[in-house]
Amino acid sequence: MLKDFNHIQTAHCENGITTSLLKYHGIDYMNEPLAFGIGSGLFYIHIPFMKLNNGPAIAFRTMPGAVFKRTCKSLGIDVKSKKFKDHKVAMDFLDFKLSEGIPVACQVGAFHLAYFPVEYRFHFNAHNIIVYGKDNDDYFISDPIMEKVTTLSAKELEKARFTQGIYAPKGHIYYPENVGNPDIKLLEKGIIKGIKRNVRDMLHIPGYIAGVRGIKYTSNQIRKWREKLGTRKASFYLGQIVRMQEEIGTGGGGFRYIYAAFLEQAANYLKEDKLVGISEDFTKAGDLWRSAAVQMAGIYKGRLGEQKDFEETADILLEISKTEKVAFNKLSKLKFNK
C-alpha cells in the first residue's frame, strides 16, 4: 500500500492533523490558524499542586483533542475515534483503515517516538501524527511539525501508540467521516462560534488558575518561587514555562501568533475591520510572551537571579494578563450580523 498524501507542515500537531485530513477530504479553505480559531485553541491554565516532568503544570492551549473535535463539529463533519486495550487489535484496525485507503490520525507518546531527537524524548503523550500508508513493515508517517514525511516500523509505531503516563494514548486513532462539502456560510458561523467560546474560556472560566486570571496567578507565583524553592529550582521552573510557551509546536509566543493570524483571516471572512486591530493586540501579547522568555532565560542561564529579576518577570506576565483581557473584552463586544 503506497498512497499519495499531501504533507502539510504546521506549527502544532493537532492543528496540522485537522488541516491535513480536512484538506485531504476536499475542504480547500482549511489552514492552521482557521482550525485553531474555530476550535477555540487559545488558552492558559496553571494547575497548582500538580507537577509535569517535576516542574509546574502550565498549558498555553486548550485540552488535547478539542481543536479537532470542535472544528469538525462546527463544519458538520463526523468524528470517529477509537481506543484499544489490545495492541494487536489496535494495529489491525489501523491496517484495516489504511487498506480502505483512508489516512488516519494516531495519538503517540514522544518518549518512544523513534525519529524524534533524543533531547525531545520526554514522557509527553499528546503528540499526534497521520499514518497514510504501509509498505511491508514500514508505516508512512506525516508528522505535521516536520518539514518532510517519515516512516516508522510496525514495532516502533506500536510502542509509540501505547506509551504510559498522563494522557496515555491507549492506541487512540481518529479521523473525520462524512466530510461532505461545508460551505462558506458554515465556516463563517464556525469562526464566530470559535471566537465566542474562546472569550468564554479566557474571561469567564470560574476560579483563578485559568484564562487571563491564570496568567496573573502564575505572575504571583513567580514572585514567591525564589524564596520558596531556591534559585536553582525556581530557574528550572521558569525554563519549563519557556518550553511550554516556545517549543516546537507553539508557532511562537505561546500560540498567540497563530491566534492573531486567525483573527486576521476572520476579519476577511466576516468583513469586520475591528478584528484587524484585535489581531494586532494578540501579536503584541505574543511579543510580550517572548520578552518574558528572554527575561526568564537571563535567570536560568545564571546571568540574573536576584529577587528583583523574578519581580520583573512577574511584571511582564501581569502586563500580558491585562493585554489579553483587553483583547478578549474587545472580542466579546463585537456584534456579528451572521
Place this chain on the structure above:
Amino acid sequence: MKKEDIPQDKSALDNFTRELYYVKNKNNKYETGLSTGWDIKKEALDNAWDEVNLRIEDAKKAVKEGRKSPIYYFMELNLMTISILSGYTGFRKFSVKRHIKPNIFNKLSDKKLSIYASNFNISIDELKNYKG
C-alpha cells in the same frame, strides 16, 4: 514578531526539522516562516536535562547508600515517575513504592524483576546487580 526576526540558532532540531513560526511580513500580514532554533529555548531544554541528570545522580547515590533499590535508579534514568512506571509494569503504585525499598526488592521474584527489567530495556542481572 516580524519575519526577519525569526531566530536561526543552532539547536537539537538539527538534522530533524526546522520549525514553523507565524510572523508578520513586509505588508504587515501574517505568513509562516521556518526556524532552525532559538537559543533562549535551547537553554531551557538544556536546563531541563541538567535537572534530569541531577535527579539521576541523586538516585545513584541513594542506591549506593542502601536507601533505595535499583528500581528507583532505573526509573529516574528513564525519566519515569511512580505513576508512569506503574502504567508500564501493571503493578499498582503502592506496590512500586514498596519495590523501591531495598529489603523488599531483595525478596522480589525473578518474574516480577523481569517485568521491570524489560521496561527499562536491561537484563534481570543488570537490575539485580546495580550497586550505584
